Amino acid sequence: MSNLEQKPFNVREIREEFPALRQQVYGKNLIYFDNGATSQKPKLVLDAINLFYSKENANIHRGVHYLSQRATTDYEAARQRIQRYLGARKSEEIIFTKGTTDSINLVAFSFGSTLSAGDEILISAMEHHSNIVPWQMLCERQGCVLKVVPINQRGELIMDEFDQLLSKKTKLVSITHISNTLGTINPVKEIIQKAHAVGAKVLIDGAQSIQHMHINVKELDCDFYVFSSHKVFGPTGIGVLYGKEDILYRMPPYQGGGDMIARVTFERTTYNELPFKFEAGTPHIAGGICLGKAFEFLETIDMEAAERHERELAKYAEDMLDTFEGLQIIGEAKNKTSVVSFSVKGIHPFDIGTLLDKQGIAVRTGHHCTQPLMDFYGIPGTVRASFAFYNTKQEIDTFVEAVERSLSMLK
Amino acid sequence: MNLIEKQEEIIQEFEVFDDWMEKYEYIIDLGKDLPKITETNKTEDRLIEGCQSRVWLDSNFRDGKMHFTADSDAIITKGIIGLLIRVLDGEEPKSIATADLFFISKIGLQEHLSPTRANGLLGMVKRLKLEAIKHISAS
Ligand SMILES: Cc1ncc(COP(=O)(O)O)c(C=O)c1O
Numbered sequence: 001m002s003n004l005e006q007k008p009f010n011v012r013e014i015r016e017e018f019p020a021l022r023q024q025v026y027g028k029n030l031i032y033f034d035n036g037a038t039s040q041k042p043k044l045v046l047d048a049i050n051l052f053y054s055k056e057n058a059n060i061h062r063g064v065h066y067l068s069q070r071a072t073t074d075y076e077a078a079r080q081r082i083q084r085y086l087g088a089r090k091s092e093e094i095i096f097t098k099g100t101t102d103s104i105n106l107v108a109f110s111f112g113s114t115l116s117a118g119d120e121i122l123i124s125a126m127e128h129h130s131n132i133v134p135w136q137m138l139c140e141r142q143g144c145v146l147k148v149v150p151i152n153q154r155g156e157l158i159m160d161e162f163d164q165l166l167s168k169k170t171k172l173v174s175i176t177h178i179s180n181t182l183g184t185i186n187p188v189k190e191i192i193q194k195a196h197a198v199g200a201k202v203l204i205d206g207a208q209s210i211q212h213m214h215i216n217v218k219e220l221d222c223d224f225y226v227f228s229s230h231k232v233f234g235p236t237g238i239g240v241l242y243g244k245e246d247i248l249y250r251m252p253p254y255q256g257g258g259d260m261i262a263r264v265t266f267e268r269t270t271y272n273e274l275p276f277k278f279e280a281g282t283p284h285i286a287g288g289i290c291l292g293k294a295f296e297f298l299e300t301i302d303m304e305a306a307e308r309h310e311r312e313l314a315k316y317a318e319d320m321l322d323t324f325e326g327l328q329i330i331g332e333a334k335n336k337t338s339v340v341s342f343s344v345k346g347i348h349p350f351d352i353g354t355l356l357d358k359q360g361i362a363v364r365t366g367h368h369c370t371q372p373l374m375d376f377y378g379i380p381g382t383v384r385a386s387f388a389f390y391n392t393k394q395e396i397d398t399f400v401e402a403v404e405r406s407l408s409m410l411k
Numbered sequence: 412m413n414l415i416e417k418q419e420e421i422i423q424e425f426e427v428f429d430d431w432m433e434k435y436e437y438i439i440d441l442g443k444d445l446p447k448i449t450e451t452n453k454t455e456d457r458l459i460e461g462c463q464s465r466v467w468l469d470s471n472f473r474d475g476k477m478h479f480t481a482d483s484d485a486i487i488t489k490g491i492i493g494l495l496i497r498v499l500d501g502e503e504p505k506s507i508a509t510a511d512l513f514f515i516s517k518i519g520l521q522e523h524l525s526p527t528r529a530n531g532l533l534g535m536v537k538r539l540k541l542e543a544i545k546h547i548s549a550s
Contacts (some may be wrong), residue, residue, distance in 0.1 A: 010419035188544055350463045351439075355487075358431040366463045380484070381463065407433075409439055410486060 001296030002295060009305035014390050017042040017297070021390060026048055028360025031395045036180050036228045036339055036386030037364050039211060041294075045234060048293040052286040054319055060285055061259060061276075076286055078292025079275070085295045086225065087216035092274040095248070096288050099239035100207040101130040104174070106241055106278060108134035111172070111224075111253040117143030119171040123198070124149040124157055124186070125376060126179040129369040131205045135174065142173075155182035155331040157290035162191065166407065170200040181368040182331025182386065183314070187208075191224050207231055210379065211388065212310060212337050214303045215240050229287060234294035238287030241278070248274050255280040259364035306389035310338035313387045313396060321402045324407060330382050339385040343369075347410045349381045355406035356383075361399055414506050417498045418514035423500030425518040427498035432521070435487065448482035457536060461485055461531030464488045468535050470542050476501050481535060488532060491515075491523050495532075499539065510534065 007013070015021055020040040022032050031039060039354035053075075058067035060075050076091070085090040097103045115121075121135050124324055125148055147170075149162045166173070173195040175182050178185050192202045199376040203224040206215060210227040217225050224243045230236040243251075253271055255261055262270040271277045319341045326345035343349060353365030368375045374381060387401065412420070429436040433549050447469045448457070461468040464485035471478055478500055483489040498514065499507055524533050 348464055350485040351487045355432070355435060358435060408437055409432075 004300045006302055009302045009309065009389075010308065011224050011390060011392055014301070015392075017044070018390055019043065019046070025360050025362075026358055029386040030051045030397060031361045032294055033385040033387060033391065033395070033399065034362045034364050035211075035391075036208060036231075036368075036384060039233050039236070039388055040390070042233055042297045044297045045290050045293045046129075048273040048290045049235065052289055056289075057286075058229070059282055066098075071285055071388075074289045075283075078288050078295075079390065080292075081292045081295050082240060084243055087297070088219065090245055093242055093245050093248065095241040095243065095278045096283050097226075097238060097239045097241050097276045097278075098284070099228035099230070100128075100205060100226050101134075101228075102287075103224075103239055103241035104130055104203070104205065105134045105176060106133045106176065106254045107174075107226075107243075108138045109223055110278075111201070112138040112142065112252045113246070113252055114142070114170050114250075115142055117145050118169065120145045120147055120167070120169045122162075122165055122170050122173045122175075123196075124175050124372050125151045126155065126157075126182060126184060126370065127174075127176055128180055128205065128207065129371070130207075131174055131176060132372070135219075145169075149175075151184075151373075154333050155179065155184045156333045157184075157186055159187070159190070161167055164193065166194060166198055166200070168198055170195065170198055172201050172203060174203040174205065176205040176207070178212065178339075179373075180208045180339070181341055181370045181373055181382065182333065183341070183386075184331060184333035185335040185337055187335075188222070189220060192220060196221070196277075199322045205309055208339075219271070220304055229291040229294065232291075232294055233297060234291035234320055235284075235287045237292055240291075245274065248278070253277050253280070255279045260282075271356055301389065306358075309339075310387050310389055311336075312393075313384045313391055313393065314338040316393060317385060317387075317400065319398075321403065325401065327407075332381070337341075338385060340386075341382040341384045343377075343379050343382050344407060347407065349383045351410050352383045352403070352406050354407065356399075356402055359402040360397055360403070414449075414498060414502055414510055418512070418517075421494060421497065421514050421528075422517045431519075434504065438490035438520075439486055440490070440492035442483075442486040442488075445482070446480060448480055452489070459531040459534040460489075460492075461534065464531055465533035466492070466535045468512045468538055470539060472504070472542075472546050475503060477504055477507055477546065483531065488523070491520060491532060492535070495536065502545035504546040508540050508547060510540070530534055 019039045057069050058071045060072040069295040077096050080091045083094050121144055135146050147165045150158050152158055177188050188204055195202045201223040204222045206225050206227040226241050228239040258278050258282040260272050262272050327342055330341040349365040354362055362386045421480055453467050457467045457469055464483050466483045468481045481492045
């Protein structure tokens with residue numbers, strides 16, 4: 001039911017769709033290389049936000065009036081679009097949350113409540129804090145044990161160690177599809193198969209993969225897949241938890257409130273069906289609808305060509321940066337997406353980031369919410385440029401010149 | 412020169428720069444020239460942890476005036492420390508405790524002292540003021 005047709009991949013045309021890319025900061029054309037943190041939004045999404053609040057605004061699922069029904073229809077249509085895009089079997093498997101962090105907390109709380117002392121949860125050394133802390137909290141509550149799959153210097157999971165750590169005690173493997181700091185693409189298919197072989201469930205943190213490649217949850221066969229709308233060209237404040245229906249069905253509710261109930265009495269409350277069982281309270285209605293629009297936009301993009309373009313950008317940037325004295329690329333996995341993290345001997349990433357900013361270039365500096373990973377590399381942080389399909393080689397030329405200028409000032 | 416005059420002098424100096432990069436070049440040079448705190452003096456109690464860069468502050472009280480040295484692992488942070496020292500070093504605790512550091516925003520560096528910047532600078536100024544208040548109440 002895609003309304004727009006897929007077009008041949010053309011960066012110039014795609015850029016036209018993103019007004020935020022056409023602006024100046026400090027008198028320089030903005031170069032936005034902080035896509036790992038959040039993406040810019042296409043007109044389709046921006047217009048939909050405006051339209052919703054100008055014409056459609058109403059609460060959903062409980063109104064008899066025209067606006068409420070229209071908003072409900074659009075909200076549920078967005079859910080169905082996301083379901084189809086992800087290849088999920090049913091729209092009941094798509095739970096709207098506040099984002100990746102919220103989705104993981106939901107699973108840690110609800111699925112986690114079914115675990116017992118001694119049960120093991122397996123994560124990796126490259127996880128975002130969002131995929132570490134909820135599990136630590138669960139371990140504290142229930143006496144579960146958190147195990148961490150180590151990585152090698154290139155920033156790849158050591159799969160032999162994964163095999164060693166995986167056992168009958170493992171109840172859940174929660175792993176990032178793509179590292180936000182290193183760009184490493186993890187072999188999630190292999191991980192899922194191996195985990196299932198010992199009876200463990202698998203959660204894939206898709207915060208950094210949904211915007212870079214076509215995801216099909218049925219093919220992956222993951223039990224949970226989570227992501228944030230704002231990193232995939234949609235609004236902030238909304239995200240998705242995909243879960244297999246039979247697993248979600250057996251999980252207890254996470255938060256209590258309106259919408260998630262079937263019937264409430266003071267003696268006993270029965271819960272609503274999926275997906276509403278997990279959606280307590282008035283949701284981010286505009287967010288859900290506009291996330292649907294973001295996927296409508298994505299359907300027009302040839303994702304394979306986009307991915308090739310992004311990888312070319314990263315390779316191009318890395319090859320040039322590599323020639324700078326003292327500069328080290330952090331994250332050299334063989335299979336890697338368009339994230340270029342680096343550190344420079346004797347120079348603090350914060351200084352480089354500040355000077356790049358003043359030259360109109362937005363990058364991220366610091367530990368990127370992956371402190372254990374920084375400890376592994378023994379650095380306080382990195383400078384991270386993360387590209388989206390709307391970035392260009394010319395932007396990278398400007399970026400590399402700006403890095404060169406910054407380093408010469410800081411040496 | 413009092414605290415206000417010192418700040419006005421800095422504002423004047425910065426007026427010659429018509430470009431952000433020139434401004435930062437100057438700040439970086441200040442950072443490079445600032446005496447370092449020795450590694451052995453970079454102790455926990457002198458550390459002000461920012462989310463990104465870290466600051467070490469060593470302050471003392473002599474003849475009714477406050478003196479301090481500070482260091483950072485980021486050179487731009489250190490350059491700004493240099494400016495803060497120029498303004499605050501050698502002042503009486505009372506002036507420091509109530510100091511309005513208006514020059515920072517006048518020269519366009521307010522982002523470095525914003526609570527979200529997390530580079531330790533705001534924490535450093537707060538701690539310095541706290542030290543000053545201690546000396547006021549002690550005397
Ligand atoms: C891999 C990964 N996981 C989780 C998150 C958290 O996402 P959010 O802050 O949108 O919940 C991020 C965001 O940076 C991420 O990159």
